[in-house]
Amino acid sequence: MTTGRIDLHQHLVPRVFAEAFAAAGGGHALPGWSPSGALAVMDEHAIATGVLSLSMPGTHFGDDAAARRLTEQVNDLQAELVKDRPDRFGMFATLPLPDVDGALAALAHADDVLKADGVILLANHRGTYLGDPAFDPVMAELDRRGTLVFIHPANLPGPAVPGLAPAVADFLLDTTRAAISMVLHGVPRRYPNVRMILSHAGGFVPYAAHRIAHLTGAIERVTPREGLGPGLNQETVLDDLRSFWFDTALSxxxxxxPGLLAFARPDHVVFGSDWPFAPTETVGYFTDGLDAFPAIDAAGHAAIDRGNAEVLLPRLAG
Structure with missing residues (x-):
């Protein structure tokens, strides 16, 4: 029987992406990464398999054609890693949004040819959040294919606070905005075959879920706004927010x-490390905290570490 954690929030930083990022002006430092380095960290923290994804800002730096080429290069590189070590690596393929046509082509290649484990979507693409009708063609195709989707924050569409790195707080808000946007636009109900994982314990979603449900116009007496999901009320908003999976990265x-476990469905919590953007010592701090949390029993740890992810990714069950 296979043991060890399945890490659904682990990134890769291939050279081709780092070069494109630098050429586009960068904006923040990228951590060092290599497959051997990833394996060393995984072994240190009892991670059997890391499902790799490209972090923000993704592959689109303003030119559709260049984004499509870079997306193909990154996804092909990931597929080679998985081919060489299918027991140790998985892949969430990148899509070049906001280029919808390019995203549909990349999704078909990733699913049909590369046999990716799923895809990563950023919470917003240049200020357009998941849930916006502009992305409905992509969501419809993800639904048709029954794709597993990993949702990762991006930079907020507004000025940064000087001295405050986006990862400290902005990323949590970005994920929360995306979750609310998708619920208000009926995404979980219109596309029920898309299984979606929210990064970093869902941002503020577990903590603020009841506030969100009451203050989004989701009480029965409020007239639904045009373009939003039908029949929204407090309970449907809470149910739709609970339909997401939540990873434990940095959480x-x-x-x-306590907030995550009080809100999320027990089978909807999965392990995440956020390496290498979370340094090795940070991964250890939050992994040790998860292991030592007294309210989680042995069965709960087994589910979070591996069992819940095996349901999402049956190829890793063993």
Whole structure:
């Protein structure tokens, strides 16, 4: 029987992406990455398999054709890693949004040819959030294919606060905005075959879910707004927010875990490390915190570490 964690929030930083990122002006430092380095960290933290994804800002730097080429290069590289070590690596393929046609072509290649485990979508693409009708063609195709989707934050569509790195707080808000947008636009109900994982314990979703449900116009007496999902009320908003999966990346703490576990369905919590953007010592801190959390019993740890992910990715069950 296969043991060890399945890490659904682990990134790769291939050279071809780092070069394109630098050429586009960068904006923040990229961590060092290599397959051997990834394996070393995984072994240190009992991670059997890391499902790799390209972090923000993705592959689109303003030119559709260049984004499509870079997307293909990154996805092909990931597929080679998985081919060489299918037991140790998986892949969430990148799509070159906001180029919808390019995203549809990349999705077909990733699913039909590369046999990707799923795709990564950023919470917003140049200020257009998931849930916006502009992305409906992509969501419809993801639904038709029954794709597993990993949702990762991007930079907020507004000025940054000087001295405050986006990863400290903005990323949590970005994920929360995307989740609310998708619920208000009926995405979980219109596309029920798309299974979606929210990064970093869902941002503020578990903590603020009841506030969100009450203040989004989702009480029965409020007239639904044009373009939003039909029949929204407090309970449907809460149900739709609970339909997401939540990873534990940077969230294995005595303050984050109680809210997450109180809100999320027990079978909808999965392990995440966020390496290499989370340094090795940070991965250890939050992984140790998860392991030591007293409210999780042995069965709960087994589910979070591996069992819940095996349901999402049956090829890793063993």
């Amino acid at each position: 294995g703490s005595p303050t984050a875990l």
